[in-house]
Amino acid sequence: MSDCIFCKIVAGQIPATKIYEDDDVVAFHDIRPIAPVHFMLIPKLHVDSLAHCGPEQQVLLGKMLLLAPKLAQEQGLEKGFKTAINTGHGGGQEVFHLHVHVFGHPA
Ligand code: AMP
Ligand code: ZN
Numbered sequence: 885m886s887d888c889i890f891c892k893i894v895a896g897q898i899p900a901t902k903i904y905e906d907d908d909v910v911a912f913h914d915i916r917p918i919a920p921v922h923f924m925l926i927p928k929l930h931v932d933s934l935a936h937c938g939p940e941q942q943v944l945l946g947k948m949l950l951l952a953p954k955l956a957q958e959q960g961l962e963k964g965f966k967t968a969i970n971t972g973h974g975g976g977q978e979v980f981h982l983h984v985h986v987f988g989h990p991a
Pocket of ligand 2: 889
Protein backbone atom coordinates (compact mmCIF):
# COMPACT_ATOMS: atom_id res chain seq x y z
CA MET A 885 0.00 0.00 0.00
CA SER A 886 2.99 2.28 0.62
CA ASP A 887 3.51 2.77 -3.12
CA CYS A 888 -0.16 3.49 -3.81
CA ILE A 889 -0.22 6.82 -5.64
CA PHE A 890 -3.66 7.79 -4.32
CA CYS A 891 -2.68 6.98 -0.73
CA LYS A 892 0.24 9.35 -1.29
CA ILE A 893 -2.18 12.04 -2.48
CA VAL A 894 -4.29 11.47 0.65
CA ALA A 895 -1.16 11.79 2.79
CA GLY A 896 -0.06 14.94 0.96
CA GLN A 897 3.14 13.23 -0.20
CA ILE A 898 2.48 14.01 -3.85
CA PRO A 899 0.57 17.04 -5.09
CA ALA A 900 -2.95 17.04 -6.44
CA THR A 901 -5.46 19.74 -7.25
CA LYS A 902 -7.92 18.98 -4.51
CA ILE A 903 -11.45 20.29 -4.85
CA TYR A 904 -12.93 18.65 -1.75
CA GLU A 905 -11.77 16.89 1.40
CA ASP A 906 -13.42 15.60 4.55
CA ASP A 907 -12.63 12.89 7.10
CA ASP A 908 -13.48 10.07 4.70
CA VAL A 909 -13.08 11.29 1.14
CA VAL A 910 -10.84 13.39 -1.12
CA ALA A 911 -11.70 14.72 -4.58
CA PHE A 912 -9.10 16.06 -7.01
CA HIS A 913 -8.62 16.78 -10.70
CA ASP A 914 -7.48 13.92 -12.91
CA ILE A 915 -3.94 14.52 -14.13
CA ARG A 916 -4.91 13.29 -17.64
CA PRO A 917 -8.41 14.70 -18.12
CA ILE A 918 -10.63 13.18 -20.80
CA ALA A 919 -13.08 16.10 -20.65
CA PRO A 920 -12.85 19.82 -19.82
CA VAL A 921 -13.88 18.97 -16.25
CA HIS A 922 -12.59 15.67 -14.89
CA PHE A 923 -12.11 14.91 -11.24
CA MET A 924 -12.21 11.83 -9.10
CA LEU A 925 -13.48 10.92 -5.69
CA ILE A 926 -11.49 8.53 -3.55
CA PRO A 927 -11.81 7.16 -0.03
CA LYS A 928 -9.04 8.16 2.34
CA LEU A 929 -8.72 4.56 3.49
CA HIS A 930 -7.18 2.29 0.89
CA VAL A 931 -9.51 -0.16 -0.86
CA ASP A 932 -8.20 -1.78 -4.05
CA SER A 933 -11.37 -1.52 -6.12
CA LEU A 934 -15.16 -1.69 -6.14
CA ALA A 935 -14.81 -5.48 -6.30
CA HIS A 936 -12.94 -5.40 -2.99
CA CYS A 937 -15.72 -3.53 -1.17
CA GLY A 938 -18.02 -5.18 1.32
CA PRO A 939 -20.73 -4.14 3.75
CA GLU A 940 -18.16 -2.13 5.70
CA GLN A 941 -17.86 0.22 2.69
CA GLN A 942 -21.63 0.64 2.21
CA VAL A 943 -21.89 4.05 3.87
CA LEU A 944 -18.67 5.25 2.23
CA LEU A 945 -19.86 4.25 -1.25
CA GLY A 946 -23.15 6.06 -0.70
CA LYS A 947 -21.31 9.13 0.50
CA MET A 948 -19.05 9.16 -2.56
CA LEU A 949 -21.97 8.81 -4.98
CA LEU A 950 -23.97 11.52 -3.22
CA LEU A 951 -20.98 13.85 -3.37
CA ALA A 952 -20.58 13.35 -7.13
CA PRO A 953 -23.49 15.59 -8.27
CA LYS A 954 -22.75 18.18 -5.60
CA LEU A 955 -19.11 18.56 -6.64
CA ALA A 956 -20.02 18.26 -10.33
CA GLN A 957 -22.32 21.25 -9.96
CA GLU A 958 -19.62 23.21 -8.14
CA GLN A 959 -17.25 22.43 -11.02
CA GLY A 960 -19.70 23.81 -13.59
CA LEU A 961 -21.34 20.59 -14.74
CA GLU A 962 -24.89 21.86 -14.09
CA LYS A 963 -26.22 20.21 -17.25
CA GLY A 964 -25.00 16.77 -16.25
CA PHE A 965 -21.92 14.62 -16.11
CA LYS A 966 -20.60 11.12 -16.62
CA THR A 967 -19.26 8.79 -13.95
CA ALA A 968 -17.00 5.77 -14.25
CA ILE A 969 -15.65 3.27 -11.76
CA ASN A 970 -13.13 1.19 -13.66
CA THR A 971 -12.78 -2.09 -11.83
CA GLY A 972 -10.05 -4.68 -12.27
CA HIS A 973 -7.66 -5.20 -15.17
CA GLY A 974 -10.59 -6.24 -17.36
CA GLY A 975 -12.32 -2.99 -16.51
CA GLY A 976 -9.34 -0.86 -17.46
CA GLN A 977 -8.37 -0.03 -13.89
CA GLU A 978 -4.85 1.37 -13.72
CA VAL A 979 -4.70 2.69 -10.17
CA PHE A 980 -5.75 0.08 -7.65
CA HIS A 981 -7.21 2.45 -5.07
CA LEU A 982 -10.98 2.77 -5.48
CA HIS A 983 -11.99 5.93 -7.33
CA VAL A 984 -15.06 7.38 -8.99
CA HIS A 985 -14.36 9.42 -12.13
CA VAL A 986 -16.68 12.39 -12.69
CA PHE A 987 -16.31 14.24 -15.99
CA GLY A 988 -18.13 16.36 -18.48
CA HIS A 989 -18.49 19.66 -20.29
CA PRO A 990 -19.42 22.80 -18.35
CA ALA A 991 -22.72 24.41 -19.35
P1 AMP B 1 -8.25 4.12 -13.84
O1 AMP B 1 -7.56 3.32 -12.77
O2 AMP B 1 -8.27 3.44 -15.19
O3 AMP B 1 -9.64 4.54 -13.46
O4 AMP B 1 -7.40 5.42 -14.11
C1 AMP B 1 -6.65 6.05 -13.12
C2 AMP B 1 -6.73 7.53 -13.35
O5 AMP B 1 -5.87 8.15 -12.41
C3 AMP B 1 -6.30 8.01 -14.75
O6 AMP B 1 -7.38 8.74 -15.32
C4 AMP B 1 -5.10 8.90 -14.44
O7 AMP B 1 -5.05 10.03 -15.27
C5 AMP B 1 -5.33 9.29 -13.00
N1 AMP B 1 -4.13 9.63 -12.26
C6 AMP B 1 -3.00 8.88 -12.14
N2 AMP B 1 -2.10 9.51 -11.37
C7 AMP B 1 -2.66 10.66 -10.97
C8 AMP B 1 -2.24 11.75 -10.15
N3 AMP B 1 -1.02 11.77 -9.58
N4 AMP B 1 -3.08 12.78 -9.97
C9 AMP B 1 -4.29 12.78 -10.54
N5 AMP B 1 -4.76 11.79 -11.31
C10 AMP B 1 -3.96 10.74 -11.55
ZN1 ZN C 1 -4.21 3.57 -1.79
